[in-house]
Amino acid sequence: MPRKPASHDASATPVRRRGRPQGSGVAAATRERILRAAVYRFAQSGYAQTSNQDIARAAGITSGSLYHYFDSKAALFHAALRHTTVSLLETYRGACRDAAGQSVVDQLCLGLERVIALARDWPGIVRFGGNAAAEIRHNRELDWLDSELAAAFPDFFRDLVRQAARHGELASATDLEGAAGLLLALTMGLSISHDTDGDEEAFAARVRAYERLLRGELFQGKHLRK
């Protein structure tokens, strides 16, 4: 969930694709396998410490073949980030659609449940998504980002908070930008807490405690102002 970059325009630096057309069966499947391997390896070791060879090996292809699909590690990172962002966003948006009519918190909790399932199904996606902003900030060659993509998650949480405010579900006098920024920050914190290998139960326990917190149920007692 990358944050908005200062002034770059992604249209000025398109990702060129060599060779095989994206849609063709085997090529598309290989491209998907490479992206999944990249997400996993970047999540596990970080961008700087991951080589194209590592990714090719994880995808079960040669480094030479990898260059048919992606020009550079930076291009691969951005394709993986685009893929990841779209997948995570679609997960949350699908939950919001399916829970439309319920509260914003219900929608968000359904989204979180689906993210638990997604994390099991696609190793590394959650941590990679959470780390992306820091990776871009800390690696000079990644110092640009499609601005629409960068704004997607902040916008998603902003829309959610506005919806909550419209429906009287948000405490009065809440700073909307503060609340939206909070949900984004907490989602990123939870994401980077995910350990790429074998942390699924512990991650699910944290997410479920988060759902209780969102529902106002985690803490209780006479000392709370309620």
Place this chain on the structure above:
Amino acid sequence: MPRKPASHDASATPVRRRGRPQGSGVAAATRERILRAAVYRFAQSGYAQTSNQDIARAAGITSGSLYHYFDSKAALFHAALRHTTVSLLETYRGACRDAAGQSVVDQLCLGLERVIALARDWPGIVRFGGNAAAEIRHNRELDWLDSELAAAFPDFFRDLVRQAARHGELASATDLEGAAGLLLALTMGLSISHDTDGDEEAFAARVRAYERLLRGELFQGKHLRK
């Protein structure tokens, strides 16, 4: 707030200090200035993209002088991390002491208010603390950490959650490790959301929304199970 490393023993790799004794007036002040500059620069640009020259310049000394205090960038990182962790932890612990007798949520909220003040006073400390675990994970030369230090924040939140459970302030059937891990993850997420330069009002707004969330007050409405 770094996480526990696998099997390294920090006592095997002590930080050597050259030259001037740590306690002597001018030297101690210079050392403190270097650490502050390091925290700020690491927070701003990340470990890999920060040079000793950058830090020396920010501290107003020569690179040569810097080596009288720290052998290497990695030694400087770890001294900065130790300093930062102790400062942040003392901020939270002091709040818990001052709010002893109040609820765990009250204690935590007082700690968060003090962190807002600390962030204003010491540029970079919050983001640096939040990023440290990722930095250590993603830079090979930082691949070890004092295990006591690494456990300090996880232990702090674990103790807090246990205290809440003992006092009947935690929802029944809550997974204690999940709740403690959640608080740690959310704190890290909030920390890395801090922009090192001039983000103070926005950061404070996010933290205050977080306090409302902890109190169970951020979201409301008929759809919530309350």
